[in-house]
Amino acid sequence: MNLPNIDISALPDLNTLTGLFGTVLDTARVGGSDDTIIVIITFLMDSR
């Protein structure tokens, strides 16, 4: 059977998109919440 090639840009996203880990919009809320930045640093260094 001759199947079509599907363009990924034609495939819908979910209604709610999920950003990458550590992406937050409110940069003013620094230090108040958790240690996300440390998790990112540790993850990047351990991935080398």
Add this chain to the structure above:
Amino acid sequence: MIIHPELRALRGDDSPQRDDQDALVEAVDAWRSRQDVAQIFDELDGFAAGGPIENFPALAALFDGSGHAARFIDEMIALVGAAFAEAMLAHLPFRYYCDDVVSTLQLGRAGRCSLALTVLDGEALAARPAPTTADFSSCEIWESVLAGAGQAQGVTCADLSQESADLAIETIALKPGTVFARQAWREALIVEDVEGRLVSLRLQRRLRETAPTREFRLSDGQFVHQAAGNPTESRTELMMALAGRMKLTESAPVLADIALDGCSAALRWQALRECLALDTQEGFAVLCQIAASPGDDLAHPAGALRSQLIETYPQLGDLPQCRA
């Protein structure tokens, strides 16, 4: 360019820097090998494996407001700080983050747990715009204020699964001895005002099963953003996108597995999209399988996509998995 003579000398002989670093590492090792400190880090390992903090008395004592946290850090400063003052060319062997507002020193880490010393600079904090949102993430946080004073907003919400949340906001005074224990998936803390510098010890444990971090507007509780709950998931998503742009058709079976068994709906959906684009037959088979699973969170969008694709490409309706 002016180069300090001591630094210039290192170009020919870096042994002073090596000696300084060795001395500082020895000081840190000496601090960590103290019986009371070693017990805390041993318990951090156990705590990462699971169980309530009450099962780890030395760790729990840091966050009971009794002054253990201050003594723990005082001992570190006495030993490590003194060595650091002498070893001007060395780096502290801790991971750290620093900008104009927040400085964080990770004292210990075990699996999904971290123990960190955090300093907030009040003047720099005041220069930033006031926070407009609160975020809720899949972790437990214990915090003990060691020095300084300030004020924070405690933001609580019971149900964050909807597009709008009913946020309860209370003002919390911060002063030495203040301790918090938060379930960060329903309680956020926003420091809004600090006199001088606010120093605190923070223990954090991420949940085994992480949901996306969700961010809500403080003024009206409107949902504004969500992000992956752990970095591994984001790395996988980036790898999938790369495989897709490189047209690595051999990765389709892996993408199919992630679409069926990935840890979050967002990751699974991206895997499904990439799989469909790389290998129509394999991707469509997975799409049909998900659409036919009533208990699957993605069953509804998968069903809608299946219908859309069959309408656009009628030949897909003749595939065996579709007829089944």
